[in-house]
Amino acid sequence: MLPLSIIRRVQFISRHFSSSPHLVTVPIRISKPTKKSCIEYLRNCKSMEQLKRIQSQIFRIGLEGDRDIINKLMAFCADLSLGNLRYAEKIFDYVQDPSLFVYNVMVKMYAKRGLLRKVLLLFQQLREDQLWPDNFTYPFVLKAIGCLRDVGQGEKLHGFVVKTGMNLDNYVCNSLMDMYSELGNVENAKKLFDEMTTRDSVSWNVMISGYVGCRRFEDAINTFREMQQEGNEKPDEATVVSTLSACTALKNLELGDEIHNYVRKELGFTPRIDNALLDMYAKCGCLNISRNIFDEMPMKNVIYVVLWTAMINGYVQFHHFDDAVALFREMQIQKVKPDKFTVVTLLTGCAQLGALEQGKWIHGYLDENRITIDVVVGTALIEMYSKCGCVDKSLEIFYELEDKDTASWTSIICGLAMNGKTSEALRLFSEMELVGAKPDDITFIGVLSACSHGGLVEEGRRFFNSMKKVYRIEPKVEHYGCVVDLLGRAGLLDEAEELIQEISIENCEIVVSLYGALLSACRIHNNVDMGERLAKKLVNIEPCDSSIHALLANIYASADRWEDAKKVRRKMKELGVKKMPGCSSIEVDGIVHEFLVGDPSHPETIEIRSMLNRVSRQLLGLKESQLMSFDNDTQHCNFVES
Numbered sequence: 330m331l332p333l334s335i336i337r338r339v340q341f342i343s344r345h346f347s348s349s350p351h352l353v354t355v356p357i358r359i360s361k362p363t364k365k366s367c368i369e370y371l372r373n374c375k376s377m378e379q380l381k382r383i384q385s386q387i388f389r390i391g392l393e394g395d396r397d398i399i400n401k402l403m404a405f406c407a408d409l410s411l412g413n414l415r416y417a418e419k420i421f422d423y424v425q426d427p428s429l430f431v432y433n434v435m436v437k438m439y440a441k442r443g444l445l446r447k448v449l450l451l452f453q454q455l456r457e458d459q460l461w462p463d464n465f466t467y468p469f470v471l472k473a474i475g476c477l478r479d480v481g482q483g484e485k486l487h488g489f490v491v492k493t494g495m496n497l498d499n500y501v502c503n504s505l506m507d508m509y510s511e512l513g514n515v516e517n518a519k520k521l522f523d524e525m526t527t528r529d530s531v532s533w534n535v536m537i538s539g540y541v542g543c544r545r546f547e548d549a550i551n552t553f554r555e556m557q558q559e560g561n562e563k564p565d566e567a568t569v570v571s572t573l574s575a576c577t578a579l580k581n582l583e584l585g586d587e588i589h590n591y592v593r594k595e596l597g598f599t600p601r602i603d604n605a606l607l608d609m610y611a612k613c614g615c616l617n618i619s620r621n622i623f624d625e626m627p628m629k630n631v632i633y634v635v636l637w638t639a640m641i642n643g644y645v646q647f648h649h650f651d652d653a654v655a656l657f658r659e660m661q662i663q664k665v666k667p668d669k670f671t672v673v674t675l676l677t678g679c680a681q682l683g684a685l686e687q688g689k690w691i692h693g694y695l696d697e698n699r700i701t702i703d704v705v706v707g708t709a710l711i712e713m714y715s716k717c718g719c720v721d722k723s724l725e726i727f728y729e730l731e732d733k734d735t736a737s738w739t740s741i742i743c744g745l746a747m748n749g750k751t752s753e754a755l756r757l758f759s760e761m762e763l764v765g766a767k768p769d770d771i772t773f774i775g776v777l778s779a780c781s782h783g784g785l786v787e788e789g790r791r792f793f794n795s796m797k798k799v800y801r802i803e804p805k806v807e808h809y810g811c812v813v814d815l816l817g818r819a820g821l822l823d824e825a826e827e828l829i830q831e832i833s834i835e836n837c838e839i840v841v842s843l844y845g846a847l848l849s850a851c852r853i854h855n856n857v858d859m860g861e862r863l864a865k866k867l868v869n870i871e872p873c874d875s876s877i878h879a880l881l882a883n884i885y886a887s888a889d890r891w892e893d894a895k896k897v898r899r900k901m902k903e904l905g906v907k908k909m910p911g912c913s914s915i916e917v918d919g920i921v922h923e924f925l926v927g928d929p930s931h932p933e934t935i936e937i938r939s940m941l942n943r944v945s946r947q948l949l950g951l952k953e954s955q956l957m958s959f960d961n962d963t964q965h966c967n968f969v970e971s
Contacts, residue, residue: 374405399424403434414438427458433465440469448473449482467495468504475511483508496521503531510539528559534567541574549575550584564591566599573605577612585609600626604636611643616652619643638671645678653678654687666698669706676709685717704730708737715744738766743775751783770802777811781818789815810846817850822859825850841867845876852884860884875901 399420406417421427421435432455439447452470455462462470467490474483487496487505495501502521509518522528522536533556540549553572556562564572569588576585585606592602603626610619623640626633637660644653657675660667672691679688692710695702702710707730714723727733727741738761745754758776761768768776773796780789793812796802809832816825829843844863851860864881878901885894 372401396428400428400430400434403431406434406438414442429455429460429463429466432458432460433463436466436469440473445473445477449477449479461493462495464495464498464500467501471501471504471508472511475508478512480512480514483512499525499527499529499532503529503535506532506535506539510535510542513543515539515543515545528562530562530565530568533562534565534571537568537575538571541571541578544578546575546578550579550581553584564588564596566596566601569596570601570605573602573609577605577609580613582613582615585613600633600636604633604639607636607643608639611639612646614647616643616647616649634665634668634671637665638668638674641671642674645674645681648681650678650682650684650687669700669703672700672706673709676706676713680709680713680716683717685714685719688713688717702726702730704732704734704737708734708740711737711740711744715740715748718748720745720748720750733764733766735766735769735772739769739772739775742772743778746775746779746782749782751779751785754779755785755788768800768802770796770805770808773800773802773804774807774811777808777815781811781815784815784819786815786819786821806842810843813843813846814850817847818853820850820854822847822850822854822856826859841877845880848877848880848884852880852887855884855887857884857888857890 402420403417406413406420417435417438421431424431432451436448436451436455439445439451448470452462452466455466467486471483471486474486487508490496490501490505496505502525506518506521509515509521518536518539522532525532533552537549537552537556540546540552549572553564553568553575556564556568569592573585573588575581576588589606592598592606596602603622607619607622610616610622619640623636626636637656641653641656641660644650644656653675657667657671660671672695675691676688678684679691688710694700695706700706707726710726711723714720714726723741723744727737730737738757742754742757742761745751745757754775758768758772761772773792776792777789780786780792789812793804793808796804796808809828812828813825816822816828825847829847844867848860848863848867851857851863860881861884864877864884867877878897882894882897885891885897
């Protein structure tokens with residue numbers, strides 16, 4: 330009977346070279362092959378084909394079981410660009426008693442390819458083989474646990490790390506901190522951080538990014554300041570990018586400027602830092618600085634499409650839509666192919682402005698360039714068409730989507746609700762429940778809005794109650810606002826007031842918002858007594874809120890109490906309260922024009938007022954001698970004899 334080693338060798342050759350017989354019959358001939366020459370060939374290997382040819386020589390001289398040779402074979406297979414996972418698995422299965430190095434290579438390969446469950450299974454196998462993990466094993470295993478959100482495994486492995494004393498290793502400790510941050514337990518990460526005797530830059534970066542990931546932005550900035558004060562480690566690219574994310578969230582321009590100067594003078598710019606700075610300035614409204622950073626970037630090619638998207642998003646966020654479209658056109662001239670996030674950003678801008686023609690043009694661009702309309706792009710198209718009043722088109726896109734997620738269902742339900750299609754919105758919500766899609770808090774805003782617009786009080790109450798009882802969603806101020814509006818429209822003012830009183834509110838803005846909705850209902854139903862009482866309560870909270878005074882004046886006017894209405898408007902003047910000017914927009918030939926009420930700075934103000942006079946006289950049947958005057962404080966038009 331043949332020895333086991335010979336049988337394994339024959340099986341391996343048969344299994345791995347049968348599909349490519351030429352690799353065995355016409356192998357690379359290494360002159361007097363030795364272990365040293367084989368290792369050198371493996372070191373310079375450039376493809377899997379070469380690897381198999383070299384391996385045939387290794388088998389010829391009987392070195393297939395040599396530990397150094399196996400390590401080199403595994404190291405090549407681990408290369409993401411050249412290697413092959415399946416081939417590495419076959420080598421691993423062939424090797425008797427794999428070393429820790431071989432295990433580490435396999436763990437790394439699985440981790441890099443996102444095969445996280447296999448990472449944990451292999452780690453378990455490693456322990457069963459009586460091997461002790463080292464500081465190369467733990468980081469990949471801990472990362473896998475964090476990504477899988479496996480709290481139990483994380484705590485178990487932490488205990489094992491402490492037992493083996495590996496928690497004193499910075500590399501392992503940093504990985505433990507990162508795992509706890511991924512698991513949402515930033516407190517445990519902070520405890521480990523505080524216990525470290527020496528902290529490297531990675532330690533600081535993990536702690537800062539952990540706070541950012543948990544949206545504890547103040548703590549992230551405080552940790553950055555602590556890092557500066559300690560002075561042992563200088564902020565690097567990762568530190569800067571994470572801290573700028575915190576600055577963006579808190580609109581902390583002062584620290585953002587400080588970091589910008591540090592990068593300029595000491596660290597130097599990189600695409601990641603450029604993007605973080607650009608995003609920070611854009612979201613803080615400093616579009617000129619953001620654009621300067623963008624223009625000064627030496628390379629803005631397809632690799633950095635994210636930079637173009639960030640700049641376009643900044644313009645859209647602050648309603649500079651013409652600049653956003655101009656930059657998108659420049660992007661095409663520079664032959665930078667936009668990704669779906671660029672397109673979604675532009676569609677969001679079209680939705681905000683109701684720029685239908687621009688939205689159609691972007692939709693056409695998607696079709697012409699054969700960009701796949703996936704669930705993300707499809708949802709943006711649904712929202713754009715809905716907000717532009719094209720409900721049928723939004724429904725068409727919705728039904729064409731192959732995969733529908735919560736966002737796409739929510740978008741079409743909200744779109745139907747805002748366009749007064751109550752029954753269709755509720756029908757689709759029922760369909761959403763039937764297919765097993767899980768509604769979120771935004772979905773219920775759409776559903777409750779539909780009930781409000783349709784006057785469906787009982788249905789509205791039922792959906793509102795089901796949020797907590799069925800879906801475990803805690804109602805937010807927007808949901809209460811919808812129900813208050815629903816009850817107010819139905820004339821159930823006392824019930825609406827009781828609902829507001831049921832919730833404990835500390836934020837004054839929320840109080841004004843909810844009672845303001847009820848005050849509007851008082852005007853609709855001519856409930857002067859409640860209107861007066863609510864207005865007095867709100868004026869005590871927000872004496873300079875023009876909407877409260879205006880609503881009370883309108884309530885008096887609806888009840889023909891003109892003297893009281895005049896008193897309210899006089900009081901507004903005495904307090905210096907001015908109504909916030911409204912803004913209208915119109916799209917002509919693909920260009921969106923905006924008009925601010927009472928804006929005297931418009932270059933064609935005289936022509937606009939003249940045309941408004943002519944149109945108003947025709948609509949109201951006034952004489953040619955009557956002219957319109959405009960009160961900028963109250964934003965009311967008056968007509969006087971010329």
